[in-house]
Amino acid sequence: MMNSGTQSDFIRIENIVKKFGEVTAVNNISLNIHQGEVFCLLGGSGSGKSTLLRMLAGFDDPTEGRVIIDGDDISGKPPERLPVNMMFQSYALFPHMTVEKNIGYGLRRDGVSKAETKQRVDEILELVKLTPFASRKPSQLSGGQRQRVALARCIVKRPKVLMLDEPLGALDKKLREETQQELLKIQRDLGLTFIVVTHDQEEAMTMADRIGIMDMGQIVQVGPPRELYENPNSMFIADFVGSLNKFKGVVQGQEGDITVVRLSEEVSLKIHTGFEHNTGDEVMLTTRPEKLEIFAADSDAKPTTQNIVDGTVAFVSYMGEQTNYSVDLGGGVIVRIAEQNHHMSTKVSIAAGDKVKVAWPARASHLFSA
């Protein structure tokens, strides 16, 4: 099949399996990655995401299956012969070489002439704003600068795919946001394909065009960030991405599109999931804290949601941009609510112990089988 260069299956991972002795680290993954997209492999430690990345970079050979990059089967080829570069989590800068030498290293190994190397290195230095640091050693750079050297060292080779292993993991929060934007700008400007591995769902959400969530060596769901967040296909995904309220409940009945779920003696909710559910089923009901709204019990506001539940504030924590409330709805049902703190907010007076009502839209929840 000679379909190189086509957009949607630039990288084809076909039924790939990796076993280390008895342990199956990657269990039959098939995946297509498009040219020019930022694809994020998101998973906890031991989920197999790093093993998958190492196979794509050529450091490990798959036990079964194959990987095709731009029409070429890369199985069995050593890393130095792949059109793929990796930005390591530790950056792996060569400590005995200057910034310039580090960046030029890959070009020299490819047999690019000294003059052309110099020119291309200078261009990239300009791009990552490191020109004044060209003759420094990595140990004389800050964390953010090192990260940019690591990036420059890869992109100077114009790889077909750039793998980034926890690219922002070693940076502090402020620097992360800046760096993230710089990374994406360079990615877009050069039209690179990024495969990012991370355990940080926030990083994945903000960077990725599509995310593949991995668990136990398999990809559990693939999709754009919004889809994963709003329509998780399993309890695992719902719980993994973002914060979540989860309750055990029993389906009480179906009224048209509305499913009634009882969480406790005191609390029953009307839920719209787009599916019908069997009465008597035990389910897990999930909802995101920011989908709910809190009002003081004596407030004049008339929320129009299908569910308005009475409760008592158990806990308030002020986070700056938002405030988190824990509200006891009775019968052991405690729900977390997150509200943005805009300057008009009348809710500043809500404190622990106050009686409140919680507006709970019917479409804000998902049901999973318990």
Add this chain to the structure above:
Amino acid sequence: MSNLYRQIQARMGKTFVLLPPYLWMFLFFLLPFGFVLKISFSESIIASPPFAALFEYDADEGILNAVFRLFNYQYLIEDSLYFKAYLGSFKVASISTVICLLIGYPFALAIARSPKAQQPLLLLALMLPFWTSLLIRVYAWIGILRQDGVLNNILLWVGVIDEPLLLLQTTFATYVGVVYAYLPFMVLPLYATLEKQDLTLLEASRDLGSSPIRSFFDITLPLSLAGIISGSMLVFIPVIGEFVIPTLLSGESTLMIGRVLWTEFFNNRDWPVASAVAIIMLAVLIIPIIIFQNQQAKQEG
């Protein structure tokens, strides 16, 4: 008030910690060195101790006379034996160091890259020979190298040679003995640097387009320079003054400064000349020792 007290206490504590090593160096290095230096400016006489006093107190005049005699050093320069001996030591030490490096590097790399759990065992095996006295191990080499020894017998039996080779009492035997005895001193510092190396650097260089061999020369080798220098110094410096191995294995055939020193001291009982020989040897060794120290300081800094 209590702050000042604490400061004084801290300073005293620091002095207390530093005192023993300084005291040790003073008692066992600087003081004896002073004696040797003093004797080197003296004159050999038949007495006990067998050298003339450097300082004489003239009770009548009430002054202290000091006579520094430079002829011992002049003698070392004039008699070419000493220069040849220094040169011989230098040659043996240099060549042995290079051989130790060539054999020791793969050794150290193999240990450093073997599974973590196996490394202590391999290091133990490396150091196992130290549990036997050096003298006994050198005697064992006599048994191997002599004309009716193990090696010649094997070579005769295999048919590589028709008559026994003369191995003992040659400079070759000294190289065998020295390399054998000093190899661990090369391997250990090399292992220490190689073991600390970040293996992702090698992956990075592969990723950027280097073959494994190229990666070795670009990354592993330059980053182990500190270990190479440490190991080389640990072999080179003691081999310069080596006495036992060349004496037992090479006899008269290898001229090294350690033997000259011994002869001057014990056979000729010329302590002043022996002292001068020792002082010059030290002066020559100071250069590599300073390199070694610098490297160590750099490594730690």
